[in-house]
Amino acid sequence: MEDKILAVLLEHGRLPVPADSLGEGDDLYAAGMTSHASISVMLGLEDAFDVEFPDRMLTREVFSSIASIRAALDELATAA
Amino acid sequence: MAASARDVPQATGEQGAFRDKLVAEGLLVPSRVPGVTGQGPVFVDLRQRLDARISKLVADEGAIAMEFPPVEPRHDMESVDYLSSFPQLAGSVFAFLGDEAEALELGEQAHAHQDWSGHLQSAGLVMVPAACHPVYPALARQPVPADGITIDTGAAWVFRHEPSDDPCRLVAFHMRELVRAGSPESVGAWRDTWRDRALAFLQSLGLPAAFDEANDPFFGRTGKVLARSQRAQKLKFEVLVPVGGDNPTAVASFNAHSDHFASVFGLVSEAGPVHTACLGFGIERCVLALLFTHGTDVGGWPSDVLAELSL
Structure with missing residues (x-):
């Protein structure tokens, strides 16, 4: 799962640093991801994992780190 | 359900009746398209007096006047x-760039009120959606002074495509903005100071204004x-006034942009990182709030409100 998340961040995150240089818990916004890039990441994750984030997950926090993205995807996988 | 750009907020509560009253009394002049509304002499006079009063309010800011047309480069x-x-709000200018034969076709279709948009191409222009938008690329033409800078856009025409029967939701209207660029700390403090000053100002006009x-x-x-x-x-605050709807209407807003515009347009200062913020008054909404609160018989408004507007 981690590789797929990194691939989405690389393609959509418009990060000024390589996505694979970031730790699980690093704040992606602090690393330079803009709010607009975060919604590209959101749509990229939905495509890559074939999921749709429900309303309650449409928040800044869900897309704020690799760990928080993984937790949200885990939750969706468990619910499915 | 997926959002559609056709879902535009419509009038609630007394807003429809209020609009009808304003039209019947000649304050507003409707057109064939909702939200594209002309203004009669009493409304125009109030709008200009309010704008002049805002000029007095902001006089001590030392803002630099800079005005722009209601269209801007599409690229910006x-x-x-x-x-x-905001794809649902954007307005884009398309123009005819064809030859004589195509012009004939265009003219005939237009005369018959058919769809002639296929003959048009982008003119590279969009309608300005907020008075502050043309300011940021203009500010990038030289370094931002170390102690910051404030620009006053004047009451500029702006465009937002949300045709509505709510008299406060206009497709084109005047927005008066102050734009501040400077150090992150000074810009944050500037926005909070102006939020409080603008709220007190609107309350001094007898409006039951609150911010949120x-x-x-x-x-x-x-x-x-x-x-x-x-x-x-907490990037955005609004000053809200009841204007007949189920919810109060925003008549002014205070926005922190962090480094969004500064990084896009390359604003720099020898003092360090640049942040921007803006405050905007929706001039028509302020006038509508006054008319809703005090009534359409302007001569009967409270004397202190009349005095504030030099009436």
Whole structure:
């Protein structure tokens, strides 16, 4: 799962640093991801994992780190 | 359900009746299209007096006057991701670039009120959606002074495509903005100071005004992330006044942009990082709030309100 998340961040995150240089818990916004890039990441994750984030997950926090993205995807996988 | 750009907020509560009264008394002049509304002499006079009163309010700010036309380069709107945030509000200018034969076809279709848009191509222009937008690329032409800078756009025409029967939701209207660029700390303090000053000013006009945290009407599911993010970071405040709807209407807003515009347009200062913020008065909405609060017989308004507006 981690590789797929990194691939989405690389393609959509418009990060000024390589996505694979970031730790699980690093704040992606602090690393330079803009709010607009975060919604590209959101749509990229939905495509890559074939999921749709429900309303309650449409928040800044869900897309704020690799760990928080993984937790949200885990939750969706468990619910499915 | 997926959002559609056709879902425009419509009149609630007494808003429809209020609009009908304003039209019947000649304050507003309707057109064939909702939200494209002319203004009669009493409304125009109030709008100009209010704008002049705002000039007095901001006089001690030492703002530099800078006015722009109601169209801007399409490239600038693209650069700030406006079309990802508010595709439903954007207006784009298309023009005829064809030859004589095509012009004949265009003319005939237009005369018959058929769809002639296929004959047009982008003119590279968009309608300005907020008075502050043309200011940021203009500020980037020289370094921002170390102690910051404030620009006053004057009451500029802006465009937002949301045709509505709510008299406060106009497709084109005047927005008066102050734009501040400077160090992150000074810009944050500036916005908070002006939020308090603007609230006190609107209350001094007898308006039951209050301020609240707010978010912009970002489009669709992705817009929810942007809206909640904006709220979580307390980037936007509005001054709200009841104007007949189920909810009070925003008549002024105070926005912190962090380094969004500064990084897109390359604003620099020898003093360090540059942030921007803006405050905007919706001039028509302020006038409508006055008319709703005090009535359409302007001569009968409270004497202190009349004095504030030099009436």
